[in-house]
Amino acid sequence: MQDYAAWALEAVAAPGVQYAxxxxxxxxxxxxxxxxxxxxxxxxxxxxxxxxxxxRNGAWGFAATDDMSREGVIAAARHAVAIAxxxxxxxxxxxxxxxxxxxxxxxxxxxxxxxxxxxxEQQVDLLLAVDAExxxxxxxxxxxxxxxxxxxxxxxxxxxxxxxxxxxVLSGAGYAATSFGENEIQRRSYPNSFGGQxxxxxxxxxxxxxxxxxxxxxxxxxxxxxxxxxxxxxxxTLILDSSQLALxxxxxxxxxxxxxxxxxxxxxxxxxxFLTLDKLGRLRYGSPLVNVVADARLEHGPxxxxxxxxDEGVAAQCTDIIRGGEFTGYISSRETAASIGQxxxxxxxxxxxxxxxxxxxxxxxxxxxxxxxxxxxxxIADTEQGVYMETNRSWxxxxxxxxxxxxxxxGWEIQNGKRARMLKNPSYxxxxxxxxNSLDAICSREHWTLWGTPNCGKGQPxxxxxxxxxxxxxxxxxxxxxxxYRQE
Amino acid sequence: xxxxxxxxxxxxxxxxxxxxxxxxRQVLAASRSEETEAIIHSTISELTRFxxxxxxxxxxxxxxxxxxxxxxxxxxxRASTNRLDEASVRAVVARAEALAERQEPDPxxxxxxxxxxxxxxxxxxxxxxxxxxxxxAATVAEMVxxxxxxxMTAAGIMANSHSAFSILNSRGLEAHYRExxxxxxxxxxxxxxxxxxxxxxxxxxxxxxxGGARRAMEKARLSxxxxxxxxxxxxxxxxxxxxxDLLGFLFWDFGGLAxxxxxxxxxxxxxxxxxxxxxxxxxxxxxxxxxxxPFDGEGVPRQRVPLIENGVVRGLVFARPSAARAQxxxxxxxxxxxxxxxxxxxxxxxxxxxxxxxxxDGDGEALIAGVSRGILVTRLWYIxxxxxxxxxxxxxxRDGTFLIExxxxxxxxxxxxxxxxxxxxxxxxERLGRAVRxxxxxxxxxxxxxxxxxxxxxxxxxKF
Numbered sequence: 001m002q003d004y005a006a007w008a009l010e011a012v013a014a015p016g017v018q019y020a021x022x023x024x025x026x027x028x029x030x031x032x033x034x035x036x037x038x039x040x041x042x043x044x045x046x047x048x049x050x051x052x053x054x055x056r057n058g059a060w061g062f063a064a065t066d067d068m069s070r071e072g073v074i075a076a077a078r079h080a081v082a083i084a085x086x087x088x089x090x091x092x093x094x095x096x097x098x099x100x101x102x103x104x105x106x107x108x109x110x111x112x113x114x115x116x117x118x119x120x121e122q123q124v125d126l127l128l129a130v131d132a133e134x135x136x137x138x139x140x141x142x143x144x145x146x147x148x149x150x151x152x153x154x155x156x157x158x159x160x161x162x163x164x165x166x167x168x169v170l171s172g173a174g175y176a177a178t179s180f181g182e183n184e185i186q187r188r189s190y191p192n193s194f195g196g197q198x199x200x201x202x203x204x205x206x207x208x209x210x211x212x213x214x215x216x217x218x219x220x221x222x223x224x225x226x227x228x229x230x231x232x233x234x235x236x237t238l239i240l241d242s243s244q245l246a247l248x249x250x251x252x253x254x255x256x257x258x259x260x261x262x263x264x265x266x267x268x269x270x271x272x273x274f275l276t277l278d279k280l281g282r283l284r285y286g287s288p289l290v291n292v293v294a295d296a297r298l299e300h301g302p303x304x305x306x307x308x309x310x311d312e313g314v315a316a317q318c319t320d321i322i323r324g325g326e327f328t329g330y331i332s333s334r335e336t337a338a339s340i341g342q343x344x345x346x347x348x349x350x351x352x353x354x355x356x357x358x359x360x361x362x363x364x365x366x367x368x369x370x371x372x373x374x375x376x377x378x379x380i381a382d383t384e385q386g387v388y389m390e391t392n393r394s395w396x397x398x399x400x401x402x403x404x405x406x407x408x409x410x411g412w413e414i415q416n417g418k419r420a421r422m423l424k425n426p427s428y429x430x431x432x433x434x435x436x437n438s439l440d441a442i443c444s445r446e447h448w449t450l451w452g453t454p455n456c457g458k459g460q461p462x463x464x465x466x467x468x469x470x471x472x473x474x475x476x477x478x479x480x481x482x483x484x485y486r487q488e
Numbered sequence: 489x490x491x492x493x494x495x496x497x498x499x500x501x502x503x504x505x506x507x508x509x510x511x512x513r514q515v516l517a518a519s520r521s522e523e524t525e526a527i528i529h530s531t532i533s534e535l536t537r538f539x540x541x542x543x544x545x546x547x548x549x550x551x552x553x554x555x556x557x558x559x560x561x562x563x564x565x566r567a568s569t570n571r572l573d574e575a576s577v578r579a580v581v582a583r584a585e586a587l588a589e590r591q592e593p594d595p596x597x598x599x600x601x602x603x604x605x606x607x608x609x610x611x612x613x614x615x616x617x618x619x620x621x622x623x624x625a626a627t628v629a630e631m632v633x634x635x636x637x638x639x640m641t642a643a644g645i646m647a648n649s650h651s652a653f654s655i656l657n658s659r660g661l662e663a664h665y666r667e668x669x670x671x672x673x674x675x676x677x678x679x680x681x682x683x684x685x686x687x688x689x690x691x692x693x694x695x696x697x698x699g700g701a702r703r704a705m706e707k708a709r710l711s712x713x714x715x716x717x718x719x720x721x722x723x724x725x726x727x728x729x730x731x732x733d734l735l736g737f738l739f740w741d742f743g744g745l746a747x748x749x750x751x752x753x754x755x756x757x758x759x760x761x762x763x764x765x766x767x768x769x770x771x772x773x774x775x776x777x778x779x780x781x782p783f784d785g786e787g788v789p790r791q792r793v794p795l796i797e798n799g800v801v802r803g804l805v806f807a808r809p810s811a812a813r814a815q816x817x818x819x820x821x822x823x824x825x826x827x828x829x830x831x832x833x834x835x836x837x838x839x840x841x842x843x844x845x846x847x848x849d850g851d852g853e854a855l856i857a858g859v860s861r862g863i864l865v866t867r868l869w870y871i872x873x874x875x876x877x878x879x880x881x882x883x884x885x886r887d888g889t890f891l892i893e894x895x896x897x898x899x900x901x902x903x904x905x906x907x908x909x910x911x912x913x914x915x916x917x918e919r920l921g922r923a924v925r926x927x928x929x930x931x932x933x934x935x936x937x938x939x940x941x942x943x944x945x946x947x948x949x950x951k952f
Contacts, residue, residue, distance in 0.1 A: 033835055036749075039591055040835030044583050045568040049551070061621075062547040066570040079548055086536070086621035087543040090629045095544075121590045141750045144835065180750035185876040265539045267643035268675040268684075269929065271869070271886075274951070355549045394872040396905075398884045403905055403950035405882050407874050425875065429905070429948060460537050460645050460673075461547070484874045484882060484907050486947045 001155040011077035019055040021158040025354035033146040034127040049354035054080040058094015059087035064355040097334040102161035107308035111169040111202035115149035134177045137219030145175035162313040171205040172198030177222040186225035190218045192243045198452030200302040231426035233482035237386030246451035246469035252432040254365040256401040259336040271399025283327040286436030292322040296363035301450040303468020305363030314347035352463035366470030369448040376473045381417040389426045405429035427484035443472040503530035505664040508654035518581040521558035523600045525657040533649030536624040541632045558584045562593030603660040611690040616668035619648040631701035644674035655787040665781035672697035676704040683707025684887035688927040707888035711900025723862035724944040725855045728926035730865045736931020745810040745837025753879045763799040763914040771840035777925040778842045785831035807838040847923030847937025855940040857895040864890040904946035
């Protein structure tokens with residue numbers, strides 16, 4: 001890796017080049033799935049490449065290649081310089097980077113059990129056991145289970161003198177039971193929808209998820225939903241489980257605080273943000289119980305957004321995003337921080353792989369748990385009337401992040417402090433700040449989970465990133481419920 | 489094995505068939521399996537991105553990947569790499585074999601496809617590969633100039649790519665495809681309004697990015713000071729980009745395996761009159777406005793498949809394995825491989841990827857002229873499936889939503905959230921315009937017309 005990086009750094013030296021950084025990335029990815037008692041797919045992917053980013057006369061260029069011959073790397077580096085020259089043709093004021101020490105570091109994420117050292121037979125056996133439990137429930141028409149493991153090694157060097165080697169291991173697993181019947185498709189997933197739970201851990205994560213133990217219940221719920229009542233349309237009290245709250249955070253806090261969106265960089269694709277610069281320190285984002293951080297440090301937990309340094313060499317940090325309901329911070333890059341007069345990036349530049357530029361991405365954007373002990377059962381007992389929803393089914397929000405609508409896989413009516421009848425097709429909608437201001441209770445630390453969202457898309461060309469979101473079950477008042485099925 | 493290196497001076501070329509054959513010979517030499525398949529994919533792509541009237545990101549990428557599938561004793565697995573030295577090629581074959589060996593045999597696993605013959609399609613255009621960063625910057629400069637003249641800000645992309653895709657297997661199948669792609673997208677932002685346009689074609693000379701920038705600017709200008717009108721059911725004119733983004737969520741259900749798995753909204757509905765009689769859709773990779781390889785992930789030639797004929801669900805697409813399964817389990821589907829499978833092994837089966845919807849006459853303006861009161865939708869955003877069987881989709885309008893009164897666009901309106909069954913929508917199409925190649929952000933490019941639809945279900949309004 002050292003040689004590739006050295007060739008690239010040497011080749012970018014050209015008149016006008018103010019800064020360059022180079023990432024050499026080596027990745028391994030294993031994915032397995034089962035479907036209705038058979039192997040769905042089993043695949044193993046490895047990749048090595050280099051991405052070279054150049055700032056020349058205030059304009060950016062980037063080139064990436066997997067031709068790792070000396071000639072290939074040098075050609076890519078020179079091409080990055082040439083592209084920067086073309087960018088200068090349509091520029092306003094030149095880009096300036098907030099300062100960051102030139103870190104020298106080696107960091108490996110904690111990994112107790114290497115998932116790539118576990119035999120695929122063992123992994124497939126567990127998935128097939130889950131599959132059998134799901135299909136043991138009469139009415140389950142489709143059982144799907146999967147596992148996913150990634151190992152990424154990256155060397156980052158820059159013309160500032162930084163040299164950072166990082167290695168991260170990520171694991172994930174989950175399953176879903178689908179039931180077709182009576183002209184309706186119902187589905188239950190565990191531990192979360194769209195692939196399950198993902199964290200910066202080794203195979204030890206899989207053992208902690210209790211996959212097999214929950215399979216029968218999940219299958220039974222999928223079938224029971226056919227007989228459940230349709231979620232009513234009303235304005236009332238809503239309680240969300242922690243996985244759904246995690247996605248609510250992702251969409252209605254995580255994206256709007258991206259400073260590149262705020263400044264218009266994503267206007268053509270991902271959109272912009274209602275959090276214009278005048279709102280920093282002046283907006284009541286949520287109720288006083290809403291405390292949100294962007295925390296990439298290992299102390300926060302093994303999230304998909306946990307690392308030691310971001311992909312432009314800035315050290316991992318914890319930033320207050322919302323403190324006591326007040327909006328206090330964006331997530332930034334060296335360039336965007338400087339452009340709004342901040343003296344340091346808070347370290348949120350991340351690239352999908354060697355072939356993509358780093359963009360401002362969520363790290364672990366988490367709501368802090370309530371300070372007073374409160375369990376989900378106690379929260380429901382404290383609620384006279386409302387709807388409790390679990391596990392995301394659909395999600396959508398406008399391009400400035402005001403209006404959202406979420407659907408969940410399952411809901412229950414709450415009557416006089418108790419879970420009453422099951423509800424199918426539950427959904428809710430609202431306006432971001434109105435919603436967060438209606439939060440009046442959140443469960444405490446022991447019910448807080450750091451969820452992984454492995455598939456966040458952004459950028460042109462698009463790139464996918466894993467983000468972390470810690471959340472505990474929480475209650476919201478005066479929420480519009482059932483809007484997805486509104487037909488008038 | 490090296491590709492032509494990236495340089496600013498010379499045209500960039502993706503892998504040619506002879507290079508792919510040389511790689512495959514290495515793969516075969518390393519394989520101990522009964523059957524071996526290699527998929528070799530190379531891409532050189534460049535994209536210039538602008539925002540706030542300046543280029544802020546400008547990237548180039550060169551990738552070459554080798555993906556190997558082996559079959560032995562009814563077991564199969566896939567391993568992939570982007571390292572093409574001799575040791576890495578041997579290693580990737582060994583990894584696929586090791587994964588395959590650790591499985592239980594699958595008695596339904598088919599032998600690999602035999603040699604096929606393919607209809608040629610010509611979608612590799614020198615003018616597109618020749619486009620340089622300076623050329624893209626010059627186009628961006630013209631788009632930005634339009635914004636600056638109107639005191640707007642422009643954001644968007646100008647991109648070109650060249651890719652090659654080869655499948656070869658030990659039964660003698662050999663399929664090669666090379667394609668170029670050029671794309672622009674532009675958003676014009678005014679104080680409280682915006683407009684958008686996008687285009688994609690194999691031949692950059694067929695695109696008109698500056699014309700698109702003008703259209704986007706006009707939309708931003710005309711929709712200034714949007715008013716809020718209440719949600720409800722409205723007659724709408726959906727521009728082609730909005731149509732394709734909705735249809736994109738429907739056509740995954742036309743995969744045969746999705747029906748066999750009972751996860752498709754067409755479960756129990758094949759052969760029925762599900763849509764309006766004015767709806768006819770085919771999957772046709774050979775259509776002159778389409779793009780993509782004329783074969784699937786196993787190298788089976790793609791066929792032209794009627795999907796909807798006059799509103800009747802007429803056909804599904806099938807990969808070889810799902811066609812074989814359908815013949816056993818649901819003979820009434822008359823399944824046959826149509827060349828729409830994904831690379832094996834996979835659990836998704838297949839999907840139509842070259843949607844061509846029959847249109848009528850006239851463009852969007854002709855449709856608008858026939859509306860006494862309604863809404864024009866330029867583009868949709870963040871579409872997600874709310875209900876998989878009723879096929880209710882939710883999403884937002886974006887970048888150019890207008891009130892139509894007496895056949896004219898009268899003013900911009902704040903953006904709506906919709907919750908609309910796409911099945912119901914295709915029963916409520918009153919008029920179709922001329923079909924065009926359209927690009928959106930939520931789905932792959934299609935050939936679709938603008939539509940005039942009655943009773944489109946807007947359920948909420950946002951703040952802008």
